[in-house]
Amino acid sequence: MTATLTPEAPAKRGGRLRRHRSTLVVGIGLAVAVLVVLLAGGAGVRSAALDPDNPDPAGAQAVARVLEDQGVDVTVVRSADALDDTEVGADTTVLVTSTDQLGQSTLDRLVDHTRGARLVLTEPGRGPTRALGLRADPQAVTFDDAVAAGCADPSYSGLAVAVDDGVEYDVDGGCFRGGSGALLAEPRPDLWLLGAGEALSNDQVLRADNAAVALRLLGGRDRLVWYVPSLDDLVADDGVSLQTLLPSWLRPALWLAAVAVLALMVWRARRLGPLAVEPLPVVVRAIETTRSRGRLYRKAGDRAHAAAILRGAARARAADRLRLGSRPDPDTLVRDLARHTGRSVDEIAALVGPTAPAPATDHDLITLAERLAELDEEVRRP
Amino acid sequence: MAITGRVPLLLLLGVAAVVLRPEQGTVWLWVLAVLLLVAVDLALAPSPATVVVERPPVGTVRLGHPASTRLLVGNQGRRRVRGVLRDSWQPSAGPEGDRHRLALAPGARAVLQTTLLPRRRGDLRALGVTVRLRGPLGLAARQRTRPVPGTLRSLPPFESRKHLPSRLARLRELDGRAAVRVRGQGTEFDSLREYVRGDDVRSIDWRASARNRTVVVRTWQPERDRRVVLVLDTSRTSAGRVGDVPRLDSAMDAALLLAALAARAGDRVDFVAGDRRVRSRVRAARSRGVAGTLQEAMADLEPVIVEADWAALAGAVTGLGRQRALVVLLTPLEPSAVEEGLLPVLPALTAHHRVVVASVRDPALEQLAAAHGTLDEVYDAAAAHRSLGRRLHTAGMLRALGVDVVDADAEQLPPALADHYLALKARGLL
Numbered sequence: 001m002t003a004t005l006t007p008e009a010p011a012k013r014g015g016r017l018r019r020h021r022s023t024l025v026v027g028i029g030l031a032v033a034v035l036v037v038l039l040a041g042g043a044g045v046r047s048a049a050l051d052p053d054n055p056d057p058a059g060a061q062a063v064a065r066v067l068e069d070q071g072v073d074v075t076v077v078r079s080a081d082a083l084d085d086t087e088v089g090a091d092t093t094v095l096v097t098s099t100d101q102l103g104q105s106t107l108d109r110l111v112d113h114t115r116g117a118r119l120v121l122t123e124p125g126r127g128p129t130r131a132l133g134l135r136a137d138p139q140a141v142t143f144d145d146a147v148a149a150g151c152a153d154p155s156y157s158g159l160a161v162a163v164d165d166g167v168e169y170d171v172d173g174g175c176f177r178g179g180s181g182a183l184l185a186e187p188r189p190d191l192w193l194l195g196a197g198e199a200l201s202n203d204q205v206l207r208a209d210n211a212a213v214a215l216r217l218l219g220g221r222d223r224l225v226w227y228v229p230s231l232d233d234l235v236a237d238d239g240v241s242l243q244t245l246l247p248s249w250l251r252p253a254l255w256l257a258a259v260a261v262l263a264l265m266v267w268r269a270r271r272l273g274p275l276a277v278e279p280l281p282v283v284v285r286a287i288e289t290t291r292s293r294g295r296l297y298r299k300a301g302d303r304a305h306a307a308a309i310l311r312g313a314a315r316a317r318a319a320d321r322l323r324l325g326s327r328p329d330p331d332t333l334v335r336d337l338a339r340h341t342g343r344s345v346d347e348i349a350a351l352v353g354p355t356a357p358a359p360a361t362d363h364d365l366i367t368l369a370e371r372l373a374e375l376d377e378e379v380r381r382p
Numbered sequence: 383m384a385i386t387g388r389v390p391l392l393l394l395l396g397v398a399a400v401v402l403r404p405e406q407g408t409v410w411l412w413v414l415a416v417l418l419l420v421a422v423d424l425a426l427a428p429s430p431a432t433v434v435v436e437r438p439p440v441g442t443v444r445l446g447h448p449a450s451t452r453l454l455v456g457n458q459g460r461r462r463v464r465g466v467l468r469d470s471w472q473p474s475a476g477p478e479g480d481r482h483r484l485a486l487a488p489g490a491r492a493v494l495q496t497t498l499l500p501r502r503r504g505d506l507r508a509l510g511v512t513v514r515l516r517g518p519l520g521l522a523a524r525q526r527t528r529p530v531p532g533t534l535r536s537l538p539p540f541e542s543r544k545h546l547p548s549r550l551a552r553l554r555e556l557d558g559r560a561a562v563r564v565r566g567q568g569t570e571f572d573s574l575r576e577y578v579r580g581d582d583v584r585s586i587d588w589r590a591s592a593r594n595r596t597v598v599v600r601t602w603q604p605e606r607d608r609r610v611v612l613v614l615d616t617s618r619t620s621a622g623r624v625g626d627v628p629r630l631d632s633a634m635d636a637a638l639l640l641a642a643l644a645a646r647a648g649d650r651v652d653f654v655a656g657d658r659r660v661r662s663r664v665r666a667a668r669s670r671g672v673a674g675t676l677q678e679a680m681a682d683l684e685p686v687i688v689e690a691d692w693a694a695l696a697g698a699v700t701g702l703g704r705q706r707a708l709v710v711l712l713t714p715l716e717p718s719a720v721e722e723g724l725l726p727v728l729p730a731l732t733a734h735h736r737v738v739v740a741s742v743r744d745p746a747l748e749q750l751a752a753a754h755g756t757l758d759e760v761y762d763a764a765a766a767h768r769s770l771g772r773r774l775h776t777a778g779m780l781r782a783l784g785v786d787v788v789d790a791d792a793e794q795l796p797p798a799l800a801d802h803y804l805a806l807k808a809r810g811l812l
């Protein structure tokens with residue numbers, strides 16, 4: 001029973017390496033992935049919707065590229081300062097995407113700077129429209145079919161826009177009118193609100209006449225300034241989203257916490273050795289066979305058999321009690337029982353006699369069992 | 383390998399770095415740095431193979447009594463080791479405090495003790511020793527499990543030992559050491575002594591009285607040096623549980639009490655246990671330690687799901703000697719098993735020996751037979767009456783063959799069997 005363990009021979013080392021090969025591969029793969037993300041992160045690809053440098057389905061790189069090919073001078077600006085530095089004149093269209101990032105101050109600077117130019121805002125919400133002093137309530141809607149232009153402006157005549165979700169502006173006039181307003185509204189001269197922002201996205205631009213509408217709306221002037229506003233430009237007084245109120249380190253800290261939780265799980269999940277197993281004994285209840293025999297009687301509904309057994313057992317007990325030997329004559333037994341209990345011979349014979357009829361219903365069987373038990377009690381009483 | 387709780391803490395410390403430089407890249411750099419530290423720590427951790435573990439034999443203990451096992455641990459490496467060691471046993475061995483802190487200087491040795499409280503009869507085995515050694519930084523650890531065999535033998539509890547004193551007192555009455563001296567069949571001449579009032583006048587030895595000035599009586603003692611053969615059935619029928627105890631364990635209890643009693647009465651006790659084959663055999667134990675010897679022999683017996691081969695068991699009984707003996711068959715009175723297996727070989731046994739069948743009765747059967755409230759219960763009662771009837775019939779057949787049947791509840795069987803033995807002894811029927 002004494003076992004001595006010597007340090008393992010080095011020959012086993014190779015085996016251990018092979019055994020943990022999958023773990024090694026996964027670990028190295030993870031490390032490489034982390035490195036790649038670290039090195040490649042922030043290399044000019046943007047992820048915001050309708051961003052001119054975003055090649056994803058939700059981006060708008062396609063429209064930007066096509067406009068450039070059509071000879072439009074596309075300038076992308078990503079901050080209010082950069083916009084201020086860009087020359088904007090009457091030959092310029094200023095397109096603003098990510099309008100939810102606009103605040104009062106950036107909007108004011110935008111309007112100030114783009115005086116005289118054509119200004120296109122994609123899907124501005126209630127905040128920007130109010131800030132601009134427009135009476136054009138935005139209403140989010142979903143569409144099943146393309147929406148025809150149906151407006152006086154000849155540049156869109158005969159065209160149709162197809163988008164899944166859009167924003168309709170409750171104004172007079174405007175093009176691509178739906179139930180609650182127009183998808184393309186011009187509430188003020190040279191200020192366009194484009195409710196069908198999806199029409200510019202990479203994956204929807206080819207639907208219906210989306211491309212034509214985009215080109216005519218944005219390619220009408222020689223230059224296009226594509227302004228992607230940033231929350232960083234907002235000043236303290238602006239009404240801003242919750243995100244800007246939170247400290248900037250919160251998101252990375254949450255990531256770190258998630259990794260820490262993962263490490264916690266790894267720490268707690270590692271058992272100190274394998275589970276202790278118990279060779280389990282066979283558990284058989286001795287009464288099991290009898291119970292299953294009872295269930296068998298029940299299933300077969302064999303009242304006659306059950307009643308015969310119960311009567312036989314009652315006779316055997318009574319014979320034992322009245323000291324009539326192990327195999328008494330049934331008639332003698334019935335007679336003696338009747339004398340002992342003071343009941344009539346017929347009644348006793350109908351109850352325990354070997355020729356007594358089998359119970360007709362389940363209820364009769366229960367009654368029989370009860371009356372046999374009563375009889376047994378009476379016989380026991382001296 | 384394993385990591386310690388310091389790793390998540392260290393990762394959380396990175397929040398400070400993130401506050402100073404709030405960028406996503408900081409997170410990954412920090413995680414990478416921690417991973418690197420863990421890897422370095424793991425590489426520097428001593429190998430668990432440098433810790434040598436030995437286990438001296440554990441020994442034997444009665445079921446329900448505490449035992450302990452020791453591990454001799456030595457550090458054969460050249461570096462100090464720190465970590466945890468777990469001595470893993472099967473759960474029914476009831477190990478307590480099986481995790482030990484390890485801190486060994488090079489060449490140092492230590493003794494680790496684990497308390498065991500067995501909850502099951504039989505051989506309880508150690509499953510393995512896991513050693514987890516931390517690296518110098520306490521971040522990562524190397525872990526290995528290896529077998530360090532050990533067996534704790536847990537003996538049958540012998541609950542019925544409480545009945546022994548009263549039965550021994552009855553034995554002494556038979557023995558003639560008490561005031562009442564009985565002369566009768568089955569007793570043999572012991573000695574002569576002076577007559578005192580109260581003695582049976584029939585036991586006066588007139589010839590001896592004639593030579594003396596006083597009246598002399600003969601004293602008698604019960605016959606001695608008889609053989610008792612206990613046959614324990616470990617077949618499928620013994621696996622059935624009455625209450626929560628297998629019939630086999632109750633039968634063991636009865637066998638132990640009878641063996642202890644018979645050994646005190648000066649009889650020799652043989653023991654055979656088996657089902658299809660003989661699993662355990664003890665010959666001619668007659669000292670006071672017979673109960674211990676039998677407990678040892680019974681310790682690792684478990685019910686087996688096979689039919690008993692009574693011809694083989696009867697052969698084993700015959701093989702123990704031709705001398706007339708009291709053969710006690712400890713087997714449940716299961717009609718089909720008894721009628722098909724036991725009955726054919728009984729005549730050969732009864733021809734040479736006095737045979738007693740001791741069976742554990744299931745009180746649940748009578749409760750089942752007495753219930754008659756619902757339809758299910760009535761059908762169950764019918765089934766129970768049928769089972770009882772067949773048991774009675776089987777017992778009758780056994781008695782017809784000259785076999786005594788002791789059928790009692792699990793609690794009552796040991797004293798009932800002992801009483802039956804005393805009755806046989808008093809009547810000299812051994």
